[in-house]
Amino acid sequence: MDSGASGEDDLIARHFAPLAGPAALGLKDDTALLRPTPGHDLVATADALVAGVHFFADDPAGSIARKALGVNLSDLAAKGARPVGFLLTLALPQGTDEDWLASFAEGLGLAASDSACPLMGGDTVSTPGPLTLSITALGEVPAGRFVPRTGAQAGDVLLVSGTIGDGALGLRQRLGREAPLPPEMAEAAHLIDRYLHPRPRLGLAEALRSQAHAAMDVSDGLVGDCAKMLHASGVGGVLDVAAVPLSSAARLAIARDTGLREVALTGGDDYEILCAAPPEAVPALQAMAAEAGIPLTVIGRVEAQVGLRCRDGEAEVTFARGSFSHF
């Protein structure tokens, strides 16, 4: 980590050095140094998170760290990439105490070690504004095996990993007003946990590389992201909302208020993987996913005619908002 003052240097060294991989050069240089694996392409992604916009300033510091790294790893997973490391820039509000920084580094370290994605470098600065983080994650795919967003083909099947809507419902639960579930329920805690702690689907990378035509991570709402992937691929398709996998917590919430189904389908913060694969590849794709412990559910199909249509059984359905925007 680059930093200007020696007091800050000490702080950074103490808390972040334990997270640093060999590429970080002991955080003693201003740069990271990495030897790319021969025969591999490099995948790079960057996401910024701002307190009060992407997370709550009073979220646990470790959760903020896990989320910041997780949303980037989710992008790598969707491209079939294996993480190799990340750079972090951290704009800290004046008066951020060392306990906060220690908890942040601890959460970040756990997420980094879970995903074999060590810290490579970065920068720590002071800000008069809210806590702002930016992470750039680097990954590798065997040359030519990157899974694009733009490869969906008419006839492909659409699949999504895990369950959809927990993040968006978890955000409502976290906000407290109009909470989907009574706060004392275990399912309420599940929703909040899903909102706070994305689980990047790195276990799907190999299955996607070998079986999928196109993939992206679902971060801005399933319906909108699905429309985005099909649009980027120059095709259209049908999404069967009745087939979209929901957790028991989400089902419970929707049973109490059917309006929450739209929240689940169009809200953000899922960090699941949406992909398009030819029908003949689906059994192998699902088997590989199952082996990685990740359910992968068929939710629709790709068609030549542009535009995404949503169906609930026989009925066509539309949504007021297709996707989530921070603006």
Add this chain to the structure above:
Amino acid sequence: MDSGASGEDDLIARHFAPLAGPAALGLKDDTALLRPTPGHDLVATADALVAGVHFFADDPAGSIARKALGVNLSDLAAKGARPVGFLLTLALPQGTDEDWLASFAEGLGLAASDSACPLMGGDTVSTPGPLTLSITALGEVPAGRFVPRTGAQAGDVLLVSGTIGDGALGLRQRLGREAPLPPEMAEAAHLIDRYLHPRPRLGLAEALRSQAHAAMDVSDGLVGDCAKMLHASGVGGVLDVAAVPLSSAARLAIARDTGLREVALTGGDDYEILCAAPPEAVPALQAMAAEAGIPLTVIGRVEAQVGLRCRDGEAEVTFARGSFSHF
């Protein structure tokens, strides 16, 4: 660039797509894809800049962009690396108008094309706080030829590129109070220009790779950064402050107020290159630098005994603050 809303998508596409290189995949994916040059190592660096801390919110948008990219390119240059591309995360205050964004993108595009370092991807988000930018720049060096900060050896000569102190004096000039020079002087404009627009010394990369034992960019003040490099290398040395190259504007300012010499020597924002090279390599190093149009001046020597001593001719000098801190 990843972004949530389609209005924002359009905005980003319109202004940033012209800056994007092939690795950006048309900014249609959430990630960049890059094929590393065989036989090369990857160098990565990240710096964050916050309005009101690292630049003035009312600096020209194009200048802010050039500085944000420039400070990262300066790090790559110091390591002997050739830039390959960068990722940008941009946290925009609510109400940032499109003219600002257009000017920002224009300045960024100029800096990117000057340095053959195209935009590869990133993220744009909204912030209730000040404008905050984070850039991760990627570069390449032939395998094993990275120039570390930690390689200075007793007996080496210390050299610095260009002129020192213009950035720190330019900041004072920009602030207006206690301006080093009358604002109507051309030299005053030179200082402000140097503060606003770092000139990353990419032309030195090959010379450093082939001739230097250690290098770093001077961003936090020459004296402090020199002490840092020597400390990281486990050695010490002598810096002859009388030998430090100054621009005519800086000399003029110091002639008017000798206290400004300390500002020049310990202030930040130089973005010149400090390096250590064996005495026998100095002629070749300076010749290669001259060929690139970059002066490289001998300013001291490395010694085995730890600690940096500063001399002015025969007299030992000390400075109240060795380096610049944003904290």
